[in-house]
Amino acid sequence: MSEPVPAATRGAATGRAGLRRAGLRRAADTLRLVARVAALSLHRPRRPDRRWDDFWRGVSEGSLGEPIIWDAPGAGNEEVRHHLQAMAGLMDTSLPVVDLGCGNGAISRRLTEIFPSVLGVDVAPAAVAAAQSTHRHIPGLSFRSLDATQPAAAAGLARELGDVNVFVRGVFHVLGRRRQARLANSIKALLGATGRIYLVETNVQGGALSYLRGLGATGNRIPGPLRQAISALPKPGHFGAGQRSRAFPARHWTLIAEGPAVLKTVPMEAGGPPGSIPAYWAVLAPRA
Template identity: 35%
Template sequence: MSVTSRYLDAWEGFWRDAPEEPGGVIWDAEPARSAERHLTLLRPHLADPALPIVDLGCGNGTQTRFLAERFPLALGVDLSAAALDLARRCDPAGRAEFTRLDATDPEAVRALHQRLGDANVYVRGVIHQSEPADRPRVVEAIRILLGDRGRAFVFELAEAAKDVLGELVHAPDGPPPKLRPVFSHGLAPAEVADAVFPELFRTAGLDVLATGELPLATTESAADGTRIELPAHWLVAGPGGSAPN
């Protein structure tokens, strides 16, 4: 099974229209405010830092390029071919690798695991943007890619983000400019209950090794000039049996 054509078309349209300049996409925050913070939280739980890392849902590859400087191999994967084209243009030095992957296609995910071996996995804002029926499949893809030795860092919007986004959408002047394309392309963030987030991983047979809260940094500013941040939470997961005693 794979994602619906509507979902694929929405992402292709979004990334075809996305600006190329850094920070042009609302969630394209600089690594110092995203992947660098996340790696600090993941690093104590890594069983093998020498494993490659897969940036699942890499988009234009901003975070992938950062990870490529800290792991032997960083592979950015995304559903959207347009996103991957942009990621490659933004990486003229070829620091990272990029390839298309439908994370809801278990055969494709197994083939990638066979190619890479066990891998660490970085996921930022993918599950809440997935169709409800696809969320367990995305988590299963993470489980497959981890194998026996990998660890995953997963960062997603919290329930409270829905209210913040609602306020932004209904502001007197309308949504902030960088938020408008998200809704116009039909990519409105979906609600994932806070309690459901870790249970998705436990149900897949993964151990949840650590959890916490950390705002999702955006590249958009409020009317008063402050940078908009959205409530979010994170977890580190590993294969069953990896949890500390």
């Protein structure tokens, strides 16, 4: 006659079996999600800059009908207020500011609340056209299409404007290391001797799948705004203190302040709450 199995042993075995089943379900869901993302990504244009122009043209023409994922009303205003307060305390607000990667100009307009003039710059002409159409006749606010990763373009703008501050939200994380370095050099030219940069970037740990899962994506369903972004925009990344120190090395830059932040997105479901993406912000000045 066999010895009875102690209850604690049976419970431990049941727990291990449950963990294995949960792990298998998670792995299967991950495979389905990867397949869905791969299928959606087939629609992306090959050139990153072309992706942005096609995206904004699609938004303007109505072929991309989902809400723009990073334009969070209400909660987005709360996020922007935080940035404006930080900039007012850490930057010379008598200088103009350049909003690099301005998109449709929603934040560029808010920057006019604390800066005497704001120039919104975007690599996509369609984004600039949308910004100009939406934000007409705002004193001190203008827009221009320009690729700030091109040193000659940035140098020309620096000669034209003199020292300025720079605001960047959600640009560095979608660039490769080489383009990050070029953009940082362009920003240094724009700042001159007295300007500072305020940057805020997504900082989701664990890679693109963690980013997607954090916004509600599963192997069975991807929310509409997120699905639209996957099919039309560059792959998201993360940009925190480590990436900042590489793109803005200490031998060339002085770190003024940094910290965690939250980047708000539109609701992933109609009528639902805004999404939240872990983010990172920093203020830097170029060394003489």
